[in-house]
Amino acid sequence: MKKLNVGILGPGTVGGGAYEILTKNKDVIEKRTGVSVEVFKLLTRRPRPEFPAELLTDDPDDILNNPDVNVVVETMGGIQPATSFMLQAMKNGKHVVTANKAAVAANYEELTGAALENEVKFLFEASVGGGIPVLTAIQNALSGNNFLEVMGIVNGTTNYILTKMTEDGADYKDVLKDAQAKGFAEADPTADVEGIDAANKLCILTALLFDKYIAPSDIPTTGISQITGTDIAAAAEEGCKIKLIAHATLKDGQVSCSVAPEKIPNSHPLAGVSNEFNAVYITGDMVGEVMFYGKGAGALPTGSAIVGDIISIAKEIK
Amino acid sequence: MKKLNVGILGPGTVGGGAYEILTKNKDVIEKRTGVSVEVFKLLTRRPRPEFPAELLTDDPDDILNNPDVNVVVETMGGIQPATSFMLQAMKNGKHVVTANKAAVAANYEELTGAALENEVKFLFEASVGGGIPVLTAIQNALSGNNFLEVMGIVNGTTNYILTKMTEDGADYKDVLKDAQAKGFAEADPTADVEGIDAANKLCILTALLFDKYIAPSDIPTTGISQITGTDIAAAAEEGCKIKLIAHATLKDGQVSCSVAPEKIPNSHPLAGVSNEFNAVYITGDMVGEVMFYGKGAGALPTGSAIVGDIISIAKEIK
Numbered sequence: 001m002k003k004l005n006v007g008i009l010g011p012g013t014v015g016g017g018a019y020e021i022l023t024k025n026k027d028v029i030e031k032r033t034g035v036s037v038e039v040f041k042l043l044t045r046r047p048r049p050e051f052p053a054e055l056l057t058d059d060p061d062d063i064l065n066n067p068d069v070n071v072v073v074e075t076m077g078g079i080q081p082a083t084s085f086m087l088q089a090m091k092n093g094k095h096v097v098t099a100n101k102a103a104v105a106a107n108y109e110e111l112t113g114a115a116l117e118n119e120v121k122f123l124f125e126a127s128v129g130g131g132i133p134v135l136t137a138i139q140n141a142l143s144g145n146n147f148l149e150v151m152g153i154v155n156g157t158t159n160y161i162l163t164k165m166t167e168d169g170a171d172y173k174d175v176l177k178d179a180q181a182k183g184f185a186e187a188d189p190t191a192d193v194e195g196i197d198a199a200n201k202l203c204i205l206t207a208l209l210f211d212k213y214i215a216p217s218d219i220p221t222t223g224i225s226q227i228t229g230t231d232i233a234a235a236a237e238e239g240c241k242i243k244l245i246a247h248a249t250l251k252d253g254q255v256s257c258s259v260a261p262e263k264i265p266n267s268h269p270l271a272g273v274s275n276e277f278n279a280v281y282i283t284g285d286m287v288g289e290v291m292f293y294g295k296g297a298g299a300l301p302t303g304s305a306i307v308g309d310i311i312s313i314a315k316e317i318k
Numbered sequence: 319m320k321k322l323n324v325g326i327l328g329p330g331t332v333g334g335g336a337y338e339i340l341t342k343n344k345d346v347i348e349k350r351t352g353v354s355v356e357v358f359k360l361l362t363r364r365p366r367p368e369f370p371a372e373l374l375t376d377d378p379d380d381i382l383n384n385p386d387v388n389v390v391v392e393t394m395g396g397i398q399p400a401t402s403f404m405l406q407a408m409k410n411g412k413h414v415v416t417a418n419k420a421a422v423a424a425n426y427e428e429l430t431g432a433a434l435e436n437e438v439k440f441l442f443e444a445s446v447g448g449g450i451p452v453l454t455a456i457q458n459a460l461s462g463n464n465f466l467e468v469m470g471i472v473n474g475t476t477n478y479i480l481t482k483m484t485e486d487g488a489d490y491k492d493v494l495k496d497a498q499a500k501g502f503a504e505a506d507p508t509a510d511v512e513g514i515d516a517a518n519k520l521c522i523l524t525a526l527l528f529d530k531y532i533a534p535s536d537i538p539t540t541g542i543s544q545i546t547g548t549d550i551a552a553a554a555e556e557g558c559k560i561k562l563i564a565h566a567t568l569k570d571g572q573v574s575c576s577v578a579p580e581k582i583p584n585s586h587p588l589a590g591v592s593n594e595f596n597a598v599y600i601t602g603d604m605v606g607e608v609m610f611y612g613k614g615a616g617a618l619p620t621g622s623a624i625v626g627d628i629i630s631i632a633k634e635i636k
Contacts, residue, residue, distance in 0.1 A: 017604075021463075021604050025463070025464060025603075028462075028464055029461075029462055032461050033461075131604075131605035131606065133455045133608070136454075136455070136458060136459040137454070140451075140454060140458075140629065140630055141454040141455075141626035141630075142622065142626060143347075143350050143629050144339050144340075144343055144346075144347055144622055144626055145343070146343060146346055269591075269611055272590040273587075285343075286335075286449075286619070286621060286622040286625070287449035287613065287618070287619050287622035287623075288613045288618070289612060289613070290449065290450060290610070290611065290612035290613075291610075291612065292609075292610060292611075293587055293608060293609040293610075293611065294606065294607060294608035295606045295607070295608075300605070300606070301605050301606055303462075304462055304463055304604040304605035305459065307604070308461060311458065311461050311462055312458055
């Protein structure tokens with residue numbers, strides 16, 4: 001049986017989730033791909049007693065320059081050194097799978113270009129919508145379509161806050177504190193509540209849907225920190241919910257995009273997407289409207305997307 | 319540039335939709351696959367002046383035994399002769415793409431076995447949920463999961479009828495007549511309203527999710543023809559909507575399945591799936607809950623799924 005050796009850069013929450021799935025579901029993955037997928041090395045600077053000691057290394061070259069590693073999973077987060085590590089891995093003929101939306105959005109063209117040049121796969125399903133298989137669908141099953149529009153609820157923290165403000169009539173600041181206490185918001189919530197995370201994801205969606213790269217910093221972005229209970233009540237009067245929408249539209253050959261709170265009619269499928277769930281609503285010229293819904297974050301959902309990408313590589317080498 | 323010649327058996331509504339997409343979006347398909355996908359022959363017994371005359375034939379062998387045809391699209395409907403034609407095409411080394419849920423459900427093991435034996439692709443994304451790319455997701459991006467449950471609204475006719483009964487407080491018989499007038503229900507609606515169509519689709523979902531074939535006739539099936547306005551009002555009192563659910567669950571290694579009207583709480587994502595829309599809600603051990611939503615029928619949505627399958631074949635031959 002063919003073997004595929006995986007090195008994970010940064011086995012934290014998401015990388016640890018991928019490790020857990022590759023380990024627990026090893027048999028089913030082997031059965032479905034005909035390939036034995038093995039975790040070969042984990043790059044971490046901190047002691048990680050939950051992993052087998054022989055897998056741990058603090059030297060990136062043990063993965064990036066190791067001829068026995070076939071696939072590099074990058075779940076370190078941050079733009080650097082993640083981007084350099086991914087480029088080095090591809091240069092060395094390794095396939096790369098990442099969940100890192102900031103790095104993919106910042107260096108989309110360089111990273112996808114390196115994959116083409118080195119004839120390796122560069123896959124990043126986990127970078128948008130966590131476990132929701134939306135990027136794969138855009139690039140495969142839906143790819144007979146010209147895409148016209150995408151509207152995404154792609155940030156769980158802000159969707160959780162807006163849901164609680166809507167359901168409980170609570171204030172933004174109180175809900176944010178509660179979300180931080182429950183682990184749905186970070187201590188510094190800026191990237192989430194100001195829409196920066198959503199802009200990174202919209203950059204990736206726009207690149208895939210419209211074959212057009214728009215840097216996150218060029219996407220007009222408004223977060224939810226100025227939304228008040230009065231705004232939400234006024235929207236409810238109109239039969240709407242306020243949602244933070246990553247929105248891109250193709251019109252007359254031009255792509256326009258924004259991240260901003262929008263009033264979504266209660267009858268729209270996106271209005272029913274609550275709490276920390278994510279959804280991406282896409283319009284194609286042939287398929288019409290399709291929506292993908294699921295958990296946009298978390299170790300195992302995001303790990304599921306990473307493992308899906310690894311499986312597609314395994315099927316190809318088979 | 320490599321070329322892929324497609325023969326379509328039965329260019330009616332769905333096959334005609336596939337033809338339209340392959341023709342109108344030829345450029346974008348070529349750009350995304352690097353392969354020139356051409357419609358080569360159309361098998362039809364009736365005169366079809368809307369298609370180029372040189373493509374038409376009434377002899378199945380012009381497609382099935384033609385060495386120039388690489389992919390056979392089967393959109394004739396019915397179990398036979400569709401199944402025999404698909405088997406013959408695979409025996410002759412042709413990939414097969416179909417939208418025919420009745421044929422796939424009835425002869426799942428024979429058809430998938432023939433594909434393995436003849437080393438060709440047998441793809442049927444269009445057979446469940448029209449344009450919604452759910453089967454591809456199960457087999458690829460989500461395939462690191464052990465699947466636990468599926469709940470599908472997979473029949474547009476019954477969902478349209480139940481939605482109108484719920485929204486307008488109308489009677490089953492009046493809504494059915496209205497649906498027939500609008501083209502959402504057939505003159506003989508039995509296969510839809512009695513759940514037979516949904517059972518075919520559940521058979522296919524169950525085979526892919528749980529690697530277990532359960533014949534449609536072995537799936538306990540109850541339709542919606544006995545649902546009354548009183549039932550719907552009683553469900554509403556409980557905060558629920560009645561939906562026809564194709565439901566399969568894995569418990570203690572056993573798959574149990576049914577097609578039946580179920581009370582779905584208004585807070586559940588499936589409760590918001592209205593009118594002729596379809597949705598499939600899947601639980602995996604790692605990804606948790608994911609839902610796929612879109613148009614479950616119609617020429618172009620279903621055609622989009624067929625073209626997605628053809629594109630995946632094109633990418634492979636590339």
